[in-house]
Amino acid sequence: MVDLLLISFGAIFISNFVLARFLGICPFLGVSRKIETALGMGFAVIFVMTMASAITYGVQKLLVRHGLAEFLQTISFILVIAVLVQFVEMILRKTSPGLYQALGIYLPLITTNCAVLGVALINADPGEGYNFIQAMVNGFSGGVGFTLAIVLFAGLRERLEFAPLPKAMEGFPIALILAGLISIAFLGFSGFRLQALLGL
Amino acid sequence: MSKNKKIMEQLRLVLVLTLIAAFSGGILAVVNHLTEPRIKELERQATNEALALCLPGAGDFQKEESLPAGAGADVSEVYLGYVNNEPAGVVVKVEPRGYGGKISMMVGVTAGGKVAGVKILSHSETPGLGAKIKKDDFLQQAAIRESGLENPPALVRDGGKVEAITNATISCRAVVRGINQALAVAESFFAPADGRLGTEADGERGDGEG
Amino acid sequence: MKRWQVFANGIFRENPIFRLVLGMCPTLAVSTAVVNGLGMGLAATFVLVCSNVIISLLRNVIPKEVRIPCYIVVIATFVTIVDKVMAASAPGLHQVLGIFIPLIVVNCIILGRAEAFASKNTVGRAFMDGLGMGIGFTLGLVLLSFFREVLGEGMLLVAEDFGFTGWRIIPEDNQALMLILPPGAFITLGLLLAGINKLSAKLSAAKDLAGKGGE
Numbered sequence: 001m002v003d004l005l006l007i008s009f010g011a012i013f014i015s016n017f018v019l020a021r022f023l024g025i026c027p028f029l030g031v032s033r034k035i036e037t038a039l040g041m042g043f044a045v046i047f048v049m050t051m052a053s054a055i056t057y058g059v060q061k062l063l064v065r066h067g068l069a070e071f072l073q074t075i076s077f078i079l080v081i082a083v084l085v086q087f088v089e090m091i092l093r094k095t096s097p098g099l100y101q102a103l104g105i106y107l108p109l110i111t112t113n114c115a116v117l118g119v120a121l122i123n124a125d126p127g128e129g130y131n132f133i134q135a136m137v138n139g140f141s142g143g144v145g146f147t148l149a150i151v152l153f154a155g156l157r158e159r160l161e162f163a164p165l166p167k168a169m170e171g172f173p174i175a176l177i178l179a180g181l182i183s184i185a186f187l188g189f190s191g192f193r194l195q196a197l198l199g200l
Numbered sequence: 201m202s203k204n205k206k207i208m209e210q211l212r213l214v215l216v217l218t219l220i221a222a223f224s225g226g227i228l229a230v231v232n233h234l235t236e237p238r239i240k241e242l243e244r245q246a247t248n249e250a251l252a253l254c255l256p257g258a259g260d261f262q263k264e265e266s267l268p269a270g271a272g273a274d275v276s277e278v279y280l281g282y283v284n285n286e287p288a289g290v291v292v293k294v295e296p297r298g299y300g301g302k303i304s305m306m307v308g309v310t311a312g313g314k315v316a317g318v319k320i321l322s323h324s325e326t327p328g329l330g331a332k333i334k335k336d337d338f339l340q341q342a343a344i345r346e347s348g349l350e351n352p353p354a355l356v357r358d359g360g361k362v363e364a365i366t367n368a369t370i371s372c373r374a375v376v377r378g379i380n381q382a383l384a385v386a387e388s389f390f391a392p393a394d395g396r397l398g399t400e401a402d403g404e405r406g407d408g409e410g
Numbered sequence: 411m412k413r414w415q416v417f418a419n420g421i422f423r424e425n426p427i428f429r430l431v432l433g434m435c436p437t438l439a440v441s442t443a444v445v446n447g448l449g450m451g452l453a454a455t456f457v458l459v460c461s462n463v464i465i466s467l468l469r470n471v472i473p474k475e476v477r478i479p480c481y482i483v484v485i486a487t488f489v490t491i492v493d494k495v496m497a498a499s500a501p502g503l504h505q506v507l508g509i510f511i512p513l514i515v516v517n518c519i520i521l522g523r524a525e526a527f528a529s530k531n532t533v534g535r536a537f538m539d540g541l542g543m544g545i546g547f548t549l550g551l552v553l554l555s556f557f558r559e560v561l562g563e564g565m566l567l568v569a570e571d572f573g574f575t576g577w578r579i580i581p582e583d584n585q586a587l588m589l590i591l592p593p594g595a596f597i598t599l600g601l602l603l604a605g606i607n608k609l610s611a612k613l614s615a616a617k618d619l620a621g622k623g624g625e
Contacts, residue, residue: 015301019592020592021439022434022435022436022438022439022592022595023435023513024435025434025435025438026432026434026435026518029431029434070232070236071228071229071231071232071490071494072225072228072490073512074486074489074490074493074512074515075221075224075225075228075483075486075487075490078482078486078515078516079221079479079482079483079486082478082479082482108478111478111482111516112516112517112518112521113516114435114513114516116516117512117513117515117516118509118513121509121512121513122509125509127302166604167607167608167611168604168605168607168608168611169604169607172431172600172603173600173601173603173604173607174600174604175600176596176597176599176600176603177596177597177600177601179596179600180593180594180595180596180597180600181593181597183592183593183596184588184593187591187592187593190299190300190326191299191300191370209473212473213473213475213476216471216472216473216476216480217476217479217480217483220468220472220480220483220484221483224483224484224486224487227487227491228487228490228491231490231491231494231495232494235494235495235497235498238498239494239497239498239501242497242498242501243501246501322505326587326591327442327562327563327587327590327591328562328563328585328587328590329587
């Protein structure tokens with residue numbers, strides 16, 4: 001239980017997928033103009049990352065057993081993720097047209113969200129040695145970390161719309177600097193030892 | 201007719217995708233076959249270089265099948281180093297947790313119970329601060345170089361003699377913890393139960409433990 | 411558009427980093443040293459050129475309905491080749507770039523060019539487009555890494571893997587450490603983008619002026 005807590009805290013705060021590991025930057029910059037869409041994107045990513053962690057864990061086990069992990073890992077992971085995203089898109093279109101409309105073109109983009117493939121690769125890293133539950137928790141928490149970052153960012157960007165800016169700073173430049181400032185705040189978590197806090 | 205056509209079309213989709221996937225699978229198997237030996241060789245070389253650096257003089261290293269009982273939690277691999285087929289010391293790979301993550305390092309301990317060499321293999325400490333643990337200024341200081349079982353290293357602020365890098369106490373403390381775990385592993389080789397390094401160590405340390 | 415224009419397009423007018431703002435994950439993550447940026451840039455260029463050529467060759471064979479999975483398979487194949495070759499030739503660089511090599515698969519630039527350009531153009535043009543985009547990406551990475559390495563690390567061109575110790579530009583302990591840390595990646599790129607915006611605005615204004623003067 002404690003190990004899960006540590007993995008979760010690490011993925012959300014200490015090495016946040018977006019702000020410290022630079023995974024999932026494209027949607028982070030692209031879908032963060034409004035808090036609502038950011039939140040929707042965040043939930044979609046949480047869902048896909050958790051599912052992808054579970055499925056790629058099985059795929060990895062299968063590849064290792066047949067001695068194929070060395071060279072088929074990347075290709076099979078990305079195919080599994082592509083199929084999964086397609087599947088989620090289909091379900092969302094049927095069950096929640098509103099959300100589907102809001103996420104629009106960004107849902108297919110989850111396939112090329114490096115946070116999803118990234119978490120699959122991190123889970124498969126023998127150095128981490130995650131088991132099935134740990135891998136899923138890592139995926140879920142990574143998604144939560146992504147959502148936290150993108151929602152905070154969207155909140156700031158909404159206000160930025162009214163700020164007088166030099167022409168050259170408008171758009172991406174100021175957004176990136178803003179992301180840098182949030183990243184500084186998250187830097188405060190690095191070296192934070194939850195173990196010490198829990199008395200371990 | 202049109203229904204047949206539709207099925208044919210569907211089949212074509214599947215066929216093209218399968219063909220492309222099979223083709224790339226084949227190419228990758230060939231590429232893997234060509235590069236694999238070289239990658240393995242490079243890995244072996246890197247390990248051997250690190251081993252030789254940690255235990256200078258030893259020519260041959262044997263990896264222990266299993267970790268000795270009671271080894272510290274961060275110990276990951278143990279090698280015995282030989283000179284002329286005589287065990288000359290151990291090299292321990294330890295991965296203590298630093299500030300930014302695991303610090304992967306190797307520590308050599310001579311049969312005399314002295315630290316022979318320390319090498320940082322990889323780490324994710326803060327650049328410019330904790331990352332300085334790799335530098336000779338820190339690793340080659342006398343308090344580490346001349347430490348051993350009799351005088352285990354400790355940071356100055358923990359009552360020892362090792363000078364920590366400014367603003368990087370946690371990283372330095374992790375390295376020192378790694379060295380101490382390596383020393384503990386080495387000690388288990390001097391113990392009577394194992395004794396592979398026993399006799400020589402006894403003579404030099406003279407504490408009659410073995 | 412002539413072929414050389416297709417090539418130059420990727421470097422200036424549609425530079426992936428400074429104009430399209432794509433492929434941000436590897437850009438931000440590996441730009442801590444010029445050598446890392448260069449390595450990532452060249453790896454991505456190789457994948458971009460190869461996948462563009464293959465996809466252009468197969469553009470009449472690949473059915474529209476399954477084109478994305480097909481592109482992904484082609485791209486992933488070349489990424490794995492780069493991964494293996496780099497591990498066998500520059501293990502240190504391979505370790506530093508780490509997870510970001512397999513992640514070239516999801517670099518939006520590559521899939522983007524496959525979809526927007528290679529699938530609609532001849533092999534020659536697709537090749538030039540891949541090369542231009544790749545070099546544009548590499549130049550952007552090198553420029554960003556240059557600032558981060560010089561100002562953040564105080565060093566230039568450190569490449570331990572190739573036995574190169576680099577030059578010290580800023581005296582030790584006086585460098586802006588923040589730039590080498592994650593926040594520094596965002597902030598440096600933001601400032602660089604703003605600078606380039608300013609510059610290109612000035613340039614086009616000058617052009618307008620020159621155009622009017624000529625009339």
